Amino acid sequence: MSGGEPTPDEDDGRGHDDWYRWGRAVLYAEMALAVLVTVFSLYLAFTGRAGLLT
């Protein structure tokens, strides 16, 4: 197969073991966590309260 040719399986987990769906769920959760940590940190910082998390 050349690099430019798509493989038949769609982006729905077909062609993968069960682990792949769990893996995708974990990576989406980690992305959401990154966004939450970012927003929370910036909220505290821009309201002058970053030092109160003790």
Next chain:
Amino acid sequence: MTSKVEQLCLATLGFFWAFLMWFSTAAFSPSIGVAFGLTTGELALLASSALWLAPPGRVLAGWAADRVGAHTTFTVILAVTGLVSIVSSFVTSYEVLFVARLVVASAGISFVVGIQHVAQWFDEHEMGTAEGLYAGTGNVGAGVGALVLPRLYGVNFGDAFLHLGVGALLIAGLYWWRGVPAKDAASAEVARSNASLKDTLFVWTRYSAIALMLAYAMSFGLETAMNSWLPSYYATGFANEIGDLGFEGVAAVQTAAGTFAAVQSFNASLWRPFSGYMSDLWQRKGWTPYPVLADDRPYSPRVHWLLTALVCITVLMVALTVVGMLGLLPASVVVLAAFGVAVSFGTGGVFAIVPVLFPDRPGTASGFIGGISTTGGIVYPVVFGGVGSIHAGYAVVAIAFFLPIIAFYVRVMGRGGGVAEGGIGSRERWLGEEPAVAGGDD
């Protein structure tokens, strides 16, 4: 009986803990400074020492993973660093503490061991996601350590070092008990038999390995550099703006600056699995949008995804300089968050390619690419602090370092004249007359 998911979880747990130990000294720097009466220069030396052993240590660890198996190598790293961490909790001499923490920081070399371990268990079409989950989740250890350890232990760094060491010993035992080096004996034997000096020299001289090493220096090397540089940058470069937010005094300004800096660290870690997944997706869909890059190699879509990341990193470095010079603190932090995501695209993109390009020598290749590249973490802060304006360093690094790296990457992976299959000295020169494996350099 085991499964690849169990091996992935083992590697991820081991790396997370290793990363926690790697940066645990930095989390207690102020307390250690007060306890031993350290100067600012001595504290800076202690902070930078965390990176000293990474380049040679990762090279050695990657080779060892191929030679004796990842489960053995990871167990030894966790056991040794865990024991020394326990010892460091009882010492009363700063000199002894410094040396002990230097050894504990070498836990970070385990990254390449886990990369090799995961590569030995997962198939090519899912490699990016698997390696991304391993490395990204493990990398979070740095951010978790910075946020949790000081709040959990206060100034009692001795207790923290003791508990982290005991945890490392427990995980080492678990790794030894449940770890299996590869999905079958044949894969383990191939890696073991390809771990000689000539194999190492073969990998080190491939243009594709050098291009990926430089790409990793642009991403992970930059990430570690920013971890150490950003708190000082915000505290100094935006002192007035942070003061206007209501933070007064050195401690408060440092807290705010550290909070802004953590935005980069968390995004660079937590988006990394997504980058690996995107590499798999581009490979599956056959996406090759850049006319300057080859599209006829079996791994070409992954190469195109990585170029996307490298361009984003470069553009956002320049953007950091622009918003900094304009004095726009909110915009700077927003750009920094995007920058962290771009860095994760680079780190995840590189190690979605490495095991595919070097399937017979994954540890040796990971050691070279993941090890030598960490020198970026030492070099970049020197440039950041060495230019006239504190804001200008990002653009200087982007133009002086990153544009040439991208040009080399395009030259190696390019269409027509690309030299990805080549290197300094022929395959026969290093390995003799054995047949090449189709689909990669390995």
